[in-house]
Amino acid sequence: xAVDYTTRDGVAVITLNNPxxxxxxxxxxxxxxxxxxxxNSDPAVSAIVITGAGKAFxxxxxxxxxxxxxATQEPTLHTVIKEVEKSAKPVVAAxxxxxxxxxxxxxxxxxxxxxxxxxxxxxxxxxxxxxxxxGGTQRLPRAIGLEAALNMIVTGAPVxxxxxxxxxxxxGLFDAMAQGDLLDxxxxxxxxxxxxxSPHPLVRNRKIEHPNAEGFLQFSRNTVAAMxxxxxxxxxxxxxxxxxxKQGFEKGLVFERExxxxxxxxxESRALRHAFFGExxxxxxxxxxxxxxxxxIQKVAVIGAGTMGGGITMNFLNAGVPVTLLETKQEALDxxxxxxxxxxxAQVKKGKLTAxxxxxxxxxxxxxxxxxxxxxxDLIIEAVFxxxxxxxxxxxxxxxxxxxGAILASNTSTLxxxxxxxxxxxxxxxxxxxxxxxxxxxxxLEVVRGKDTAKDVLATVMQIAKQIRKTAVVSGVCDxxxxxxxxxxxxxxxxYMLEEGALPAQVxxxxxxxxxxxxxxxxxxxxxxxxxxxxRKRRYQEKPDIKYSKVADRLxxxxxxxxxxxxxxxxxxxxxxxxxxxxxxxxMIVAYSxxxxxxxxxxxxxxxxxxxxxxxxxxxAKILEEGIASKASDIDMVYLTxxxxxxxxxxxxxxxxxxxxxxxxxxxxxxxxQPNGDAWQIASSVADLAGNGGTFN
Ligand code: 3H9
Numbered sequence: 001x002a003v004d005y006t007t008r009d010g011v012a013v014i015t016l017n018n019p020x021x022x023x024x025x026x027x028x029x030x031x032x033x034x035x036x037x038x039x040n041s042d043p044a045v046s047a048i049v050i051t052g053a054g055k056a057f058x059x060x061x062x063x064x065x066x067x068x069x070x071a072t073q074e075p076t077l078h079t080v081i082k083e084v085e086k087s088a089k090p091v092v093a094a095x096x097x098x099x100x101x102x103x104x105x106x107x108x109x110x111x112x113x114x115x116x117x118x119x120x121x122x123x124x125x126x127x128x129x130x131x132x133x134x135g136g137t138q139r140l141p142r143a144i145g146l147e148a149a150l151n152m153i154v155t156g157a158p159v160x161x162x163x164x165x166x167x168x169x170x171x172g173l174f175d176a177m178a179q180g181d182l183l184d185x186x187x188x189x190x191x192x193x194x195x196x197x198s199p200h201p202l203v204r205n206r207k208i209e210h211p212n213a214e215g216f217l218q219f220s221r222n223t224v225a226a227m228x229x230x231x232x233x234x235x236x237x238x239x240x241x242x243x244x245x246k247q248g249f250e251k252g253l254v255f256e257r258e259x260x261x262x263x264x265x266x267x268e269s270r271a272l273r274h275a276f277f278g279e280x281x282x283x284x285x286x287x288x289x290x291x292x293x294x295x296x297i298q299k300v301a302v303i304g305a306g307t308m309g310g311g312i313t314m315n316f317l318n319a320g321v322p323v324t325l326l327e328t329k330q331e332a333l334d335x336x337x338x339x340x341x342x343x344x345x346a347q348v349k350k351g352k353l354t355a356x357x358x359x360x361x362x363x364x365x366x367x368x369x370x371x372x373x374x375x376x377x378d379l380i381i382e383a384v385f386x387x388x389x390x391x392x393x394x395x396x397x398x399x400x401x402x403x404x405g406a407i408l409a410s411n412t413s414t415l416x417x418x419x420x421x422x423x424x425x426x427x428x429x430x431x432x433x434x435x436x437x438x439x440x441x442x443x444x445l446e447v448v449r450g451k452d453t454a455k456d457v458l459a460t461v462m463q464i465a466k467q468i469r470k471t472a473v474v475s476g477v478c479d480x481x482x483x484x485x486x487x488x489x490x491x492x493x494x495x496y497m498l499e500e501g502a503l504p505a506q507v508x509x510x511x512x513x514x515x516x517x518x519x520x521x522x523x524x525x526x527x528x529x530x531x532x533x534x535x536r537k538r539r540y541q542e543k544p545d546i547k548y549s550k551v552a553d554r555l556x557x558x559x560x561x562x563x564x565x566x567x568x569x570x571x572x573x574x575x576x577x578x579x580x581x582x583x584x585x586x587x588m589i590v591a592y593s594x595x596x597x598x599x600x601x602x603x604x605x606x607x608x609x610x611x612x613x614x615x616x617x618x619x620x621a622k623i624l625e626e627g628i629a630s631k632a633s634d635i636d637m638v639y640l641t642x643x644x645x646x647x648x649x650x651x652x653x654x655x656x657x658x659x660x661x662x663x664x665x666x667x668x669x670x671x672x673x674q675p676n677g678d679a680w681q682i683a684s685s686v687a688d689l690a691g692n693g694g695t696f697n
Contacts, residue, residue: 002016002017003035005034005035010044010045011191011194012045012047012048013187014036014048014050015052016028017052019054020059021098022057022059024061024080024102029075036087036091040089046191047193049094052095052097055098056103057119058100058103060102060124061102061134077133078134080106082109084109091109092193093112094186095107095114096119097118097119098120099120101123101124101125105135108140109203112176114176114182114186118160118162119160119161120161121159122159126153126234126237128273129268129270129271130263131233131256131259132237133256133259138241138249138253139203141245142208142249145208146216150220150238153237161174217241221242233263236259271654275637277633278633278651279471279637282471282633283465285630288458295407295457297460297464298322298378300377302323304383305367306332309384311437312381312383312411314344314361315435317364319467319469324374325337326367327369336367337367340362371397371401374402375401375403377406378407379460380406380408382398382411388415388416391412391423395423395424404426405429407461408429409430409432410430410431414479417431417477420432429454430453431458431461432447432448433446434446434483436642444642445465446473446638448476449474471641475628482634482638483642483643485619486615486619489618490616491520492548493615494521495549495552497603497611498549498551499551500598501600502603504570507521510605511612514646514649516644516645521568522570525563529560550596554588555568558588611671613652614667616639617655617656621683624685625685632696635651661694664690665682669682
């Protein structure tokens, strides 16, 4: 049963009991309506408390029901809230921990609200590409005032309950804050309320007071429009609030409902919900159940104080975990330490960190030149030079010094984790932890599972990833793991297109218009073109049968390594980051086409986007087929959190589903017929799904 019904001192207590977060799915909604009916017909009951069991009052509507018949099956949340408002006996919402979305909307329907301090209160629907659809845009402004409500609704950001107690120009959200036991106090409050004359107050009957509502709404519209280019929901939030202000509560409610039904069907909302569930699904590994024991991680060590090692270190310091940082030379250690401090100081300057916290974090850091100091560490992460020989030395040494049961992690981005594990006598303790640069900022962490990596090691690193606020995605061992293996095919297409007729600025513009944060050439200039060059040189030896365009090598032969050398695919003015198209490079590309005998043609922006994105999709499909990723949403999470894929498109695999795999397969087959078509070996799953109308997700 999703709802419990009990009575206490003549008060009916309706407890939402639908773990994990008391989502307001159909059975919960039914239970509330039944409880209200029962309480109202019981003469021994004088008032009603609605509360939540476990870790939330309610996390809102059950998102998994969206776009299914259950979402609109009566009683809908609207009906439930109407029943609450209609109740002849006063209804008190007793809120603790979390009241979000529909949960808060339900509480706004109650006659009174009492909250425990520290509860997170939000209407976060906008983050899912929708708007509060059960009266939130109408009732919240009447409860806490137009400006505060609009801010909460448009950002979706949580506010602590104590900040909403009798605040704002209106009567406030909470009638009381609990000092002790929430339920005891809610029951006492309800008993007192029952003594009062009905009708009991309803938020819907309050007025929205604002000296210049029209002007404020227009200002908000302009600001929100400028900030939410690719997302329709934020503007609709403003529109729905405005409808209530101008046309009154009932008409506002109808308009809100229309907007909700429209938004829930949009690809943007689908993508955002996919990302919400994808992030949570990524932490679940099919054969590592949540009951798997974990190892205790109290002390961490990082080997290498370069950019990567420093960034990795900061993650742990931020989470309050002590770190020992090892280097081979004192200068390197000093440099690394200074960079970490400088990064924190920059945060202090921006007001994002206090000076005390900076010192507290630095106090957790110990530096050393001695391997003996790694003896105590529970988790050791190496971030040394990306060469197997160097890794071999490190892991052999680690095998000697690390305590039994310590987790030994490599931050390799391309090397074989199984080979690295084999340098030790404890391959079960070895795992890849591929952080992305800058490691203290980027959300993505690829967890590379070796063939011998123990399950408890995996469970532990997934847990620690959560602690350091990373989105961890498990990848099997293969060249480049999930992210870089796919990006290689994307870059390969980008270079081919230069050879065939495009120029860097056109390619970048087209894919940035699609929504990527940065096109491949601007990105390469930022990262350093020499990095790709080094990888390609290795590839030419390892995979001589695979064809690559050499146009990027020509660029590097000119010493144009990107922003750091002031010239790359683009020109850069000293001290500036603006990418300026370079005549020299464009001429070099045209000359290269001639040299390789390719007749240049006009390439459309549509072709550019298709070839880049479908290259990701096709390789992603192969990665799934090989079991390197366990689900399509894992691949999407890698691209959303580590590679700047537009969030509102949901990642490459969801995008392919949205376009239709039939269309994707047709395009791939078409490109396979063009010059350089050998790069397009259609993945069998793409071909199969295209044939049977299936999808990846
Ligand atoms: C809405 O209310 C629309 C209405 O306006 C109108 C309706 C007509 N539904 O995050 P966690 C699952 S829209 C279904 O790890 P935490 C989640 O998938 C809704 N499932 O826990 C996960 O499942 P699993 C507006 C949900 O403690 C498990 O709960 N509300 C929902 O770190 C634990 O989640 C929101 O947008 C849901 N609403 O954080 C709130 N919520 O264990 C979205 C969670 O199988 N939720 N799950 O992986 C959150 O922000 C966080 O989950 C919350 C708890 C803060 C509640």
